Amino acid sequence: MKKNDLTFRVAGRAGDGSLTTGDVLSKIWKDMGLWLATYKDFPSNIRGLPTNMTIRLKDRQIYYGRKNRLDYLLAFDDTNVKIHLHDLVPGGVIIYDNSVKKELPPELIRDDVHYYYAPLKKIAKEELGLEVIKNIVAVGVASYLLGMDQDRTKEIIYKFFYARKGEKIASSNVEAFLRGWNYAKENLQKKDEYVVEEVPDAKKTYFIMGNEAVAFGAIVAGCRFISSYPITPATDVLEILARELPKYGGVMIQAEDELSAINYAAGAAYAGVRAMTSTSGPGLSLKTETIGLLVMNETPLVIYVAQRGGPSTGLPTKPEQSDLFHAVFGGHGDAPRIVIAPGNVKEMYWMTIDAFNLAEKYQTPVILLTDQILAQNKFSVPVEDITIEGVRIERGKLLTQEELNEIIEKEGQFLRYRITEDGISPRSIPGQEGGIYTANSNEHQEDGYTTEDPKMRTAMMDKRLRKIYQTARKSGDLPEDLIHGYEDAEIGIIGYGYTYGPIMEAIENLASEGIKVKFLQMRTLWPVDTEKLSQFIDSAEKVIVVDHNAQAQLSTLIKIVYDNHDKLEILKKYDGYGFTPEIIEKKVKEVLSYVG
Amino acid sequence: MKKNDLTFRVAGRAGDGSLTTGDVLSKIWKDMGLWLATYKDFPSNIRGLPTNMTIRLKDRQIYYGRKNRLDYLLAFDDTNVKIHLHDLVPGGVIIYDNSVKKELPPELIRDDVHYYYAPLKKIAKEELGLEVIKNIVAVGVASYLLGMDQDRTKEIIYKFFYARKGEKIASSNVEAFLRGWNYAKENLQKKDEYVVEEVPDAKKTYFIMGNEAVAFGAIVAGCRFISSYPITPATDVLEILARELPKYGGVMIQAEDELSAINYAAGAAYAGVRAMTSTSGPGLSLKTETIGLLVMNETPLVIYVAQRGGPSTGLPTKPEQSDLFHAVFGGHGDAPRIVIAPGNVKEMYWMTIDAFNLAEKYQTPVILLTDQILAQNKFSVPVEDITIEGVRIERGKLLTQEELNEIIEKEGQFLRYRITEDGISPRSIPGQEGGIYTANSNEHQEDGYTTEDPKMRTAMMDKRLRKIYQTARKSGDLPEDLIHGYEDAEIGIIGYGYTYGPIMEAIENLASEGIKVKFLQMRTLWPVDTEKLSQFIDSAEKVIVVDHNAQAQLSTLIKIVYDNHDKLEILKKYDGYGFTPEIIEKKVKEVLSYVG
């Protein structure tokens, strides 16, 4: 019996409701006390093209929603059986909706896989009069087959729909669930070993999507203005904040384009409001010029970037980490900014708060760089990991009227761009008496007035660089890069963002085979913590850089600051799918085979 | 006597005509057979702020228009004496327009400098009735003092104005010249040693600005469409082509913004016309998204970028080389492009032609990266260096209708994005029968139709990378990086763009002191010729990277491909002024002092 350890995939066509099926199942399993992680794989299409969602569950923490191999497939048509058939493990399961094509053709039959046929759509249409409810019929079939408790499941479904759509819809969904359950009970003979059971005394968790965590982080951090232009996979943040911000005196402006989005946000930030803009690669490209402006006029802004497959429109709904070059180096002129990257949903929450604090403390744009996998998938997080305790709002050298008065009294004048030792200047906001200055895109003197004086120019440039490359770098304020795994391992791995998930799982799996690996999770991508990075690489024989893009962008960044390039092994991928633990394990073994 | 070797500066206020004075003097000297190079230093202002132009002349090739020290200053007011006084060499000269302030104050008097006072404005206004003609009065004074031949000079001035403005203006300018000459003859006693004389049998040269050479290169290369948005220091190219292209069936579209500029150009390129867009940093930032599109849909386009001081609006009329990061890495997704950089005006012409050929052969955007110094200054170039002989128009795999028919006959179909060994696919243009395809910003299959298939995606990405990183890299088509100076020197220098000028001069000066230096002039900045670069650095003890920006962008690029970072010495500058030979010489000596 394989209990409470399952990789389950629902696959259909866009518009089919596969994602709904997945959502309902997840909710049930979550309430049964299991830990979950999802991996949604959908096309840039509203209806018709193949779509699927993988849900992984365990009775303990799970890092990531995807594996090379699959236990369970719920397929709404034969096309989807074909697509996923070979991902199934021996002993795996297929639930196939045979409403349209009664039988699967021989080439779709594997001996080592268990098949269950159920006319889901037909039951929904003919017995329930509503085709889309086939998703819940499917839930019924799967629940039965997985040996779940009927009453408990029914209760969860009822509650789920009741909260969202009321009594009537809740009842009809329960009805659909029961039809599925009963069909299975009457017609299907359980042959497989998979079982999902209630976990006693389960840890309390949130089941939450990265974008949802970022939006919450923004609210808690005091963000009161967002302006963005919709784009997958970042839109959720805009939509959530459109709904939530007004509750707290905030404003959401759907901009006419990305150029205006970032300039709206900048205007609010200049006026003293914590502000952000959110986007993905194409929008980031369009925001380039303004990022440079914000470096120049030292306006704090959080730029949330959920990466997807590029270049250009590319693979608009698929994951990739190919905007790193641009995040770090994009824009004309010398325009250093801070780039930070959370590796999981918990960090997405906390590092959003960091981003706002860093932006104001260092009076700079901060890019919060994530990716489609973290942004759009849900993960179980212990409730104590997302709390408001310990949250600090640090506004840096933003002056109150009193502080401003004091400066003027003491120094006779207020200079917004005062050249200070740490490179950070006192900051006033419009409306304050005595705080007048010009936020200038031209090089400027200390009061903000345009200058072309070479000495002042050099001093201003030095100041701007100093605050990022020295003050911020040494401050301890930047999210620390973390070392996971086995410190004394001779193989190291470096990655950032979602690859944290598959790498952590690979480390566990390898450890169970006796292979020790260590992992440097980079959380501040710019400016790089050179010392920690160098120490990490120095102390390993070989270091594998997990780089989800074609040009090895992360490896390139590392090569700039670490000069023993031979130590680096690059593991690349750019086919629109996330790394899996298996791929990383394989690479580690390969490298091990020729190291020492 | 110091003959035919002069660093001369005219300094006044914007709108004062300093640049005109410089232009007329240059023209005279050019016609006298001298070699010239200028350095214009003007503010982002139309009237009032200090502006100056330095002209250097020799009787042999001259690389660069600026030096730390100055021989001659023509100042239209005392402010400009103050600004430039300390740049003068001992024995140097000041011609001061004392129309307004009769005497210079004691703090502006140096013992080791010769002063000549002349009321230029007063003469112009009172004797000639036209204040602006003071520029030509000044030319008269300077010509007299420099011992130039009166008749010869008069004749050149007459011709110069006759060609531009006709008989009447020509005569009044000659009159102004004579007033200046006579004033000097009657009132001034030559005390200095500077003399400029006609060079017998002088080589025939063009005296031409970088932007003028680029525009000519575009015409010769068959560019028949330009669309840009005005921006200093690139506007000249747009203006010249606005005038010239219609003569050859070409079109200039002044776009509504930079986003459209590049997309207009792209449309023309897609339709089969050689096209370009021109800009500077801020415009480059705005064009980012479309550069990625052109990488994706494999449309050939030349993007001319004349760099200026950044970030943001920055120092809009001053030189800098701080757009390198963006030129190479700008844009979301993996979007490799070709970046080439001429080092002098001759190369600006030839490499513009290269850019068009490369764009079409490799079906890619090509960034032609220059800078304000090369773009807006004039240099003497032997006439045989800018010719139409040897120009080849290479259109790569652009098909004729016949070739297209053949493919279809042989292969049954035409696939625009056919995956080929060299990564370059056959290219049709709209209007051709059988050549239909979609130029797609989404990842696509071989006919251009959108795909999300992981295998096809990987193959297409590989193809796009292959054509740049392998085919183009190994082809010999990319402008070769050049090694100048002394091959066996232990000190090397690396630079690109305008720094070619001061570096070449520094090499000559150092050689005369017995110090040997070699110089790798990078002309292809991406993809880097790693082998040549490595050999160059390997074979030196220390290599100085001349980097006109604050973040050492060129050095950073080198660090990616060359891993003995300790060998690199970074020489940075970012105060709005170009490197001078002296700065480079000093650095070489400094490095020499602690190397072997």
Place this chain on the structure above:
Amino acid sequence: MSVKVKLKPTDFDSHFPTWCPGCGDYAVLMGLKRALAELGIPPHEVVVVSGIGCSGKISDYIKAYGYHGIHGRVLPTAQAVKLANPRLTVIAAGGDGDGYAIGGNHFLHANRRNIDITYIVMNNQIYGLTKGQASPTSLPGHKTGTSPYGVVDYPMNPLMVALAQGATFVAKTFSGNAPHLVRVFKEAIKHRGFSFVDDISPCVTWNRFNTYEWYREHIEYVDENRDYNVHDRLEAMDKVKEVMSRGKIPVGIIYVEEGTEPGDEKYRKLAGGIAPIDADISVKEEYLEYLKQFE
């Protein structure tokens, strides 16, 4: 452009669309195929430049040279294709987000340039592909993903903007009325100059407010029993304003200016009537003339 060959709409068939069943964009695709076929323009002489959005996929679904560009930049590309090669029939197409939000500036200026292309906006008053956010044409009060409390801003008025900016052909049609749509497309393509067609193309998935039925109730055909001079810009503006003031949507060919020289011809005239695609680019002695000024 003259009628050249006998063509069927199916001659323009390509990959099958992946739009939702019932989407208004199907009518545009079919209508375009029919219009082109009836005008006898062969596929290889047609270029369809489209943006990003559900609507933007149209260039993937029609057999013609296609340019499926980036979001919002349809018009510069399309205009330049025509400037480059006037023998091509150029159709620019995209959504209301593509054309009126991110692409608004190019819309503003394309009207001024009057290059001889046809611009079709599939206006569904919503962002379709990104799953239902407000667009500049969404009506006040409309609740969408980005307007959970209802749209706040005054809606964009593309017809009036086009008229204000000098457009020479302005029309509005409806995907629910195929014959009208085909007629408008044909006239638009035939018109010499910039032809702007705003097509009501309902999104059946994300816009449950502005449905086919809703549109049918709100449309007022201005070209049936036309009561104003279609060649008078001010009268056309008055008409649009008047219909809209009654809460209705004016549909029809709204304004046509004949006899104005298309912008591309004006540019071509500067070049002696030669189009860039026909220019001789072999290396010529006459180029050297340019260098004289530097001697």
Place this chain on the structure above:
Amino acid sequence: MSVKVKLKPTDFDSHFPTWCPGCGDYAVLMGLKRALAELGIPPHEVVVVSGIGCSGKISDYIKAYGYHGIHGRVLPTAQAVKLANPRLTVIAAGGDGDGYAIGGNHFLHANRRNIDITYIVMNNQIYGLTKGQASPTSLPGHKTGTSPYGVVDYPMNPLMVALAQGATFVAKTFSGNAPHLVRVFKEAIKHRGFSFVDDISPCVTWNRFNTYEWYREHIEYVDENRDYNVHDRLEAMDKVKEVMSRGKIPVGIIYVEEGTEPGDEKYRKLAGGIAPIDADISVKEEYLEYLKQFE
């Protein structure tokens, strides 16, 4: 906004301008100082957001909070400043290139949003700072650096576009008529909503065609002996069109819509009337409500 303190124009003095003598922008600077002083708005409650161009330098030259941003992005920034803090008087200012070329899209949409700011375009029908290229308002035939054979395109019509897009205050004034300009600025600043003022601000250096004299000959004041209803959008459009059809330039307060709720107020209303700058951002228990959905 209420009259608060007695102020003099010189209270707004700052760095001395570097514009050419005679430039129309001086009048705008002076007029703005006078208008603000007469309205009694103290410098620290004023924000001047400007673009890049000669005109864009204005934020360097007035004592007020300034934002000298990048080319073309004046309006988003300015609107957001007001949305963030409604107690501020926000002036957006820039050139015709800045506002109608590169910034055209934001102009299109600012009219729709009706945020309570004043937008002054210093329209000299040329690109001044970049030394004389055609702008969207340059007239056909005008020879400039980028139109050596004369401008080809139909000129942009900002007044009509503003009217078409829902603007609630539309005016045109002239730097050659300081009293008019001050009056218009005052009305614009007082108007609650988006106030658009196109100011004729001659460039004496690069535009030798549209000179002060030329403008004096072409201007027709529509607010002297007004013969139409200034509160009727369609009548205002008719007036603009009619004056222009005679080759004249309509100058005056052209359209005013009173009583319409400004956009920023609408957005504020969603948030219970609290402005972002006044929002409490201390960490609160009530935030936890949000997390319930994930339990």
